[in-house]
Amino acid sequence: MSATATSDAVLLQGIAKRFPGVIANHDVDITIRSGTVHALIGENGAGKSTLMKILYGVQKPDEGTITVDGQTVTFGSPTDAIARGIGMVFQHFMLADNLTVLENVVLGAEKLHGIGEKARSAVEQISTTYGFGLDPDALVEDLGVGDRQRVEILKVLYRGARIIILDEPTAVLVPQEVESLFDNLRVLKAEGHTILFISHKLDEVLDIADDITVMRRGTTVGEAKPDSITKHELAELMVGSELPSPETEESTVTDEVQLSLENVTVADARGRRLCAEVTFTIHRGEVLGIAGVEGNGQAELVETIIGMRKVATGRIRLGSEDMTAWGTRARREAGIGYIPEDRQRHGLLLDSPLWENRILGHQTQPPSVKGPWIDRAGAGSDTERIVKEYDVRTPSIETVARALSGGNQQKLIVGREMSGQPVLLIASHPTRGVDVGAQAAIWGYIKDARRDGLAVLLISADLDELIGLSDRIEVILRGRLVGEFDPQSVTPQDLGAAMTGANEATA
Amino acid sequence: MNALRRLGASLLAPVIAVVVAMIITSLVISLSGSSAGDFWSVIFSRPVDRAIVNIVNQTSLIYISALAAAIGFRMNLFNIGVEGQYTLASYAAATLAGAALFPGLLNVVLPLLLAVLVGAIWAGIAGLLKVTRGVSEVISTIMLNAIAITLVGYLLNKYGVHVGNGVRSTVIPESSRLDGWTFFEASDGPVWTLATLALLLGVGFWVLLNKTRFGFDLRATGMSQSAAVASGVNVNKMVVVSMLLSGAIAGLIWMPSFFGAAHSYGTAFQAGLGFTGIAVALLGRNQPVGIIFGAVLFAFLNEQSNRLTLETDISVNVVQITQGTIVLAVVVAYEVVRRYRTKLEQRTVAEELAGQRQPAPSERATT
Amino acid sequence: MRARQLNHLWLLISLGAILMVSAVRILTGAHGIDSIGTIRAAIIATCPILMAAIGGLWSERAGVVNIGLEGQMILGTWGAAYFTYYYGPWVGVFGAALLGAVGGLLHALATVTFGVDHIVSGVAINIIGLGASRFLAEAYFTDLEGGGIKQLTGLETPTRVTIPGISDGAEYLADKHWFLVSDLASLVGAMTTDLSLFTVLVAALVIASAWILWRSTFGLRLRSCGENPAAAESLGVNVYRYKYAAVVVSGAMAGIGGGFLALVSSSGFTTGQTNGRGFIGLAAMIFGNWRPGGTTAGALLFGYTDSLQLRDSTSVHALLLIVGIGLVALALWRLRQGKTTTAIVMGALGVAFLVWFLTTDSVPKEFAGMTPYIATLLVLALAAQRLRMPAADGLRYRRGQSI
Structure with missing residues (x-):
């Protein structure tokens, strides 16, 4: 593919990586030119993260070669990659909160300048050169998100990295922070660094990248230059044209209000507002979609509605009843179904059989229980029903949940939460990390339920999913609802602008 | 299959x-x-009748102790404080029973209830500290163990009956003694009546954990606290309740021996059962049936090893x-x-x- | 700069404490509360607790909870006795460390390699430690001179030194019972009279541990494993290796603490002589907020109460006054910070202690023995938010699963 190998910083050829039951990467070919910002884009689960772990030496590829600066290399561990001048900034920061900036930076690279004064001045120098403005003696726990990210970048620069991998660096940033990150990246590029930028946000990619590689289903499917491709074309490459996206159906919205929030404010332990004065209603037969960049309060909002967090001020009503003071159990008994964002942490008992997982969240409701007793037979036969109706692929209901694939785990959860005629369904990223078949099925179930008069609160990072399923979309930004959109007329671009606050600036 | x-x-x-x-x-x-051979031949030889009785009796004590530890372990709560809970509870029950304020069987039942109560309260302190102040139950129960043992030492010394070098609580009246059933010669001793307590508690434990909603909540919390919270379990309440339960069971540990043979709290008190119980609970995977095997194994090894001194x-x-x-x-x-x-x-x-x-x-x- | 301010604070607090003790001593006439003998006894009682606590610090800073300290300490007592009998006390110290380290290695094997829950493994190690020391004592000490199935007495003790001029002078001043002067003289006297070199070694080990953990590359890496092992791994730190090193050193430290018990605190080895000191060490470490300075302060406090209960009851009684005044002072300080609730709780406790002091003449000696445990519970309950244990302490860690 590439004729001028010497000017390429990194060359990945024919990379493949398999895990039991899953092919994470196959036939991956990428050429990254020196001194450029190279974007790697793709949906969640497209195999970007695995590929980056391979490039950083965390995992070994089953096939294929990695060439760095013209030399073929094999990485046994991140140390090898670091030695080759590769540095990685993880999406979830790899920082020790209780250590100082200096300690975090020099950790693992103590041979360079020790851990004392020499190291401090080296850190200060880098911080100044690239305009990071970090105090080496500050505790990391006292830093904001943007500063933490700069600490991460400082870490890789300190090690002399020339090739820097940034894994979804903007996912946790607010727009101003994104801007200052991009400023930092431009300085880095000007200094001759090569940057590999992983994202699924097209605007950002078009803004910062020199080259773009698109991944889908574990492999590279196309390359582009930002000035010769439109966002729509990129999106199509990313999603694949044959991929189904949910089609909106005729409205089934009724007049009957099922859930209403009035000026709901949620604060964390320190009193910082996570959600502020949120007000909305959902009617029976209506799907309300919430769009927002991750970390803008949607997760906290969901946890508040299901009762896992306390409301600071405001009221929540279910139908005509005020449920602000209810616990999670009372809310579930009143007919709220909950598909959690992190199914493994919040939705399943991984080492329990499926029939016990059927009981979870319905410990007080038939057919799982009779009075204070667990009804094993009832739970078992209802699990059989879910397995059949929701097409959960499992050898038996005695299988432990951990053994199922992500998609089948999710179908089980959806089936469970639809049981017992719920009145409200909270679906948080219902199709995240789920294969295409299961995704279409889950969309189908949500539509069916809506038709039957269920009120649905849908949170998703997949804008097409939101537009396709919702009757109405609210955008959440920094804990506040900042705009309402009609999915019939809205475009992902409009939503994106509202989600990032871009429309605020122009308005 | x-x-x-x-x-x-x-x-x-x-x-x-x-x-x-x-x-x-x-x-x-x-x-x-x-010689290792000597050791195993002694250990694996048939226990004498007297030893069998002892093994059964000791199994019951160890079993109750293990259940007490297991109920906490099942929800990832490390009640290391079983030792202190049953020491304090045993002393309280022995004192009440020794005072003989009630006639006959009532003088058994009420002290048993007191033991349950004292054990529960002592464990409950750790539970409350955990949910209100975020204090790790491991540390607090270790501290409470030491406090309980010192406290009992003080109380016994101050209010107990001094006999020769030793000190003990008042001996309970004949009418409150539950010696048990003699299966062999009278000299081999009886299997204590209250050893049946172990059996009852074991069945109760199994039913509670596997058949009830409460048990489901408890196990769910142990397997995944986050999933339990999302399913509507009030984890703080569960922590306190299961600590109380654990302590309540712990309170009963020494009771079969007390009413069956010791009849007073003093040198006859068997210390260390709390830690044995923790070990046996781990051995039996916190399952009531598994714990039976663990308890028998430990009681058997303890009893058979007594012969080592004579024969090897x-x-x-x-x-x-x-x-x-x-x-x-x-x-x-x-x-x-x-x-x-x-x-x-x-x-x-x-x-x-x-x-x-x-x-x-x-x-x-x-x- | 921040560190220097902290040092000033410590100095002020220490000075305040000495002033208060001195005042109480004059007021009550309980000169025993800080006589040379009391302080010497306190130092001797402190050392084993301190070594266990420092052992705990090593392990927990690397993210491994070690409640097996008690068992490792017990192994140390046996190791010290055995090696001292045959090779002299300094090899005995080495033997204590060695046996403790074996206990630590076992804990590391279970928790790091096999991912067993740290508490569970610790409990098992305590059982094994106690059993092993009893078995080994019976197997190896029974036929020795001074030995029995449960003990080995008459062991040679590490050299003791007295610094002639200073020791006598200090003793002279201390006996005058003057305000402040005599108290400081007691302190000097205790450190110059009949001081075991083993005590000096303990002090050196504490300082060395603090230096290694906070000032060296090795220590930085070790602490990073306790704070965020995934981050450490992503930077090429071999987390398993550091955890192993930390837990083995932890066991060795606890073992040395056991050795001190056998060689200095008492006249020889007896089974079970640790008597829960491993746990008290753990408490001292928590009391000290997982830091060497605080840990040492905690160990001193616990060692002092431990020694005082064995000495005289008037002093224990005077202690009530000190605790009462101290709590009231703390309450006032809290009040100034605006922490009303804790201030009220502390103030009430303080007043209760004062009332107790005024209405009684003596304190049961058992109550002094409870002090470390109650103090730890109170500290945990009242200051839990200010305590800061290593972020990944006690968590299982599997290589390569978190990146």
């Missing part, structure tokens, strides 16, 4: 552990210049090494077996499903 395989897998870990412990014990004995030159204390090694080996073995089983199960599911027609998206992509 699936059930059979599962049974095999659950037996695998303890069997490995016992074998490892036997090897290590043999090594230790050989290294100290004695090996120290009785070697069985403590055996017991400790079994516990450590069994938790390691469980962990290893668990990992292996998870892998196996995932593979089995993948294989069984491959039999069905299922084009996984990734497979489709490769073609």
Whole structure:
């Protein structure tokens, strides 16, 4: 593919990586030119993260070669990659909160300048050169998100990295922070660094990248230059044209209000507002979609509605009843179904059989229980029903949940939460990390339920999913609802602008 | 067949552990210049009648103690304080029973209830500290152990009956004694009446954990606190309730012996059962049936080792090494077996499903 | 700069404490509360607790909870006795460390390699430690001179030194019972009279541990494993290796603490002589907020109460006054910070202690023995938010699963 190998910083050829039951990467070919910002884009689960772990030496590829600066290399561990001048900034920061900036930076690279004064001045120098403005003696726990990210970048620069991998660096940033990150990246590029930028946000990619590689289903499917491709074309490459996206159906919205929030404010332990004065209603037969960049309060909002967090001020009503003071159990008994964002942490008992997982969240409701007793037979036969109706692929209901694939785990959860005629369904990223078949099925179930008069609160990072399923979309930004959109007329671009606050600036 | 395989897998870990412990014990004995063969022939010889009675009685005490620890462990709550809870509870019950304020059987039932109450309260302190102040129950129960033991020492010294060098609580009246049933010669001693308490508690434990909503909530909290919270479990309440339960059971640990043989709190008090219980709970995987085997094994080893002094030159204390090694080996073995089983199960599911027609998206992509 | 301010604070607090003790001593006439003998006894009682606590610090800073300290300490007592009998006390110290380290290695094997829960493994190690020391004592000490199935007495003790001029002078001043002067003289006297070199070694080990953990590359890496092992791994730190090193050193430290018990605190080895000191060490470490300075302060406090209960009851009684005044002072300080609730709780406790002091003449000696445990519970309950244990302490860690 590439004729001028010497000017390429990194060359990945024919990379493949398999895990039991899953092919994470196959036939991956990428050429990254020196001194450029190279974007790697793709949906969640497209195999970007695995590929980056391979490039950083965390995992070994089953096939294929990695060439760095013209030399073929094999990485046994991140140390090898670091030695080759590769540095990685993880999406979830790899920082020790209780250590100082200096300690975090020099950790693992103590041979360079020790851990004392020499190291401090080296850190200060880098911080100044690239305009990071970090105090080496500050505790990391006292830093904001943007500063933490700069600490991460400082870490890789300190090690002399020339090739820097940034894994979804903007996912946790607010727009101003994104801007200052991009400023930092431009300085880095000007200094001759090569940057590999992983994202699924097209605007950002078009803004910062020199080259773009698109991944889908574990492999590279196309390359582009930002000035010769439109966002729509990129999106199509990313999603694949044959991929189904949910089609909106005729409205089934009724007049009957099922859930209403009035000026709901949620604060964390320190009193910082996570959600502020949120007000909305959902009617029976209506799907309300919430769009927002991750970390803008949607997760906290969901946890508040299901009762896992306390409301600071405001009221929540279910139908005509005020449920602000209810616990999670009372809310579930009143007919709220909950598909959690992190199914493994919040939705399943991984080492329990499926029939016990059927009981979870319905410990007080038939057919799982009779009075204070667990009804094993009832739970078992209802699990059989879910397995059949929701097409959960499992050898038996005695299988432990951990053994199922992500998609089948999710179908089980959806089936469970639809049981017992719920009145409200909270679906948080219902199709995240789920294969295409299961995704279409889950969309189908949500539509069916809506038709039957269920009120649905849908949170998703997949804008097409939101537009396709919702009757109405609210955008959440920094804990506040900042705009309402009609999915019939809205475009992902409009939503994106509202989600990032871009429309605020122009308005 | 699936059930059979599962049974095999659950037996695998303890069997490995016992074998490892036997090897290590043999090594230790050989290294100290004695004969491992002698040791095993004494241990595995048929217990005398008297020893059988002792083993049954001791099994009941150890079993109750293990249940007390297990109920906390099942929800990832480490009640290390069983020792202190039953010491304090035993002293309280012995004092009340010794005062003989009530006639006959009432003088048994009320002290038993007091033991339950005192044990529950002492454990409840740790539970409350955990939910209100975020204090780790491991540390607080260790501290409470020491406080309880010192406190009992003080109270006994101050209010107890001083006899010669020793001190004890007032002996309970004849009418409040529950000696039990003699199966062999009278000199072999009786199996204590209250040893049946162990059986009752075991059944109760099993029913509570496996058949009730409360038990489901408790197990769910132990397996995944986050999932339990999302399912509507009030975890703080569960922490306090299960600490109370654990302490309540702990309060009863020494009662069979007290009403059956000791009749007063003093030198006859058997200390250390709390820690034995923790070990046995781990050994039996916190399952009521598994714990039975663990309790019998420990009681058996303790009793049989008494013969070592008479018949060999090996120290009785070697069985403590055996017991400790079994516990450590069994938790390691469980962990290893668990990992292996998870892998196996995932593979089995993948294989069984491959039999069905299922084009996984990734497979489709490769073609 | 921040560190220097902290040092000033410590100095002020220490000075305030000495002033208060001195005042109480004059007021009550309980000169025993800080006589040379009391302080010497306190130092001797402190050392084993301190070594266990420092052991705990090593392990927990690397993210491994070690409640097996008690068992490792017990192994240390046996190791010290055995090696001292045959090779002299300094090899005995080494033997204590060695046996403790074996206990630590076992804990590391279970928790790091096999991923067993740290508490569970610790419990098992305590059982094994106690059993092993009893068995080994019976197997190896029974036939020795001064030995029995449960003990080995008459062991040679590490050298003791007295610095002639200073020791006598200090003793002279201390006996005058003057305000402040005599108290400081007691302190000097205790450190110059009949001081075991083993005590000096303990002090050196504490300082060395603090230096290694906070000032060296090795220590930085070790602490990073306790704070965020995934981050450490992503930077090429071999987390398993550091955890192993930390837990083995932890066991060795606890073992040395056991050795001190057998060689200095008492006249020889007896089974079970640790008597829960491993746990008290753990408490001292928590009391000290997982830091060397605080840990040492905690160990001193616990060692002092431990020694005082054995000495005289008037002093224990005077202690009530000190605790009462101290709590009231703390309450006032809290009040100034605006922490009303804790201030009220502390103030009430303080007043209760004062009332107790005024209405009684003596304190049961058992109550002094409870002090470390109650103090730890109170500290945990009242200051839990200010305590900061290593972020990944006690968590299982599997290589390569978190990146």
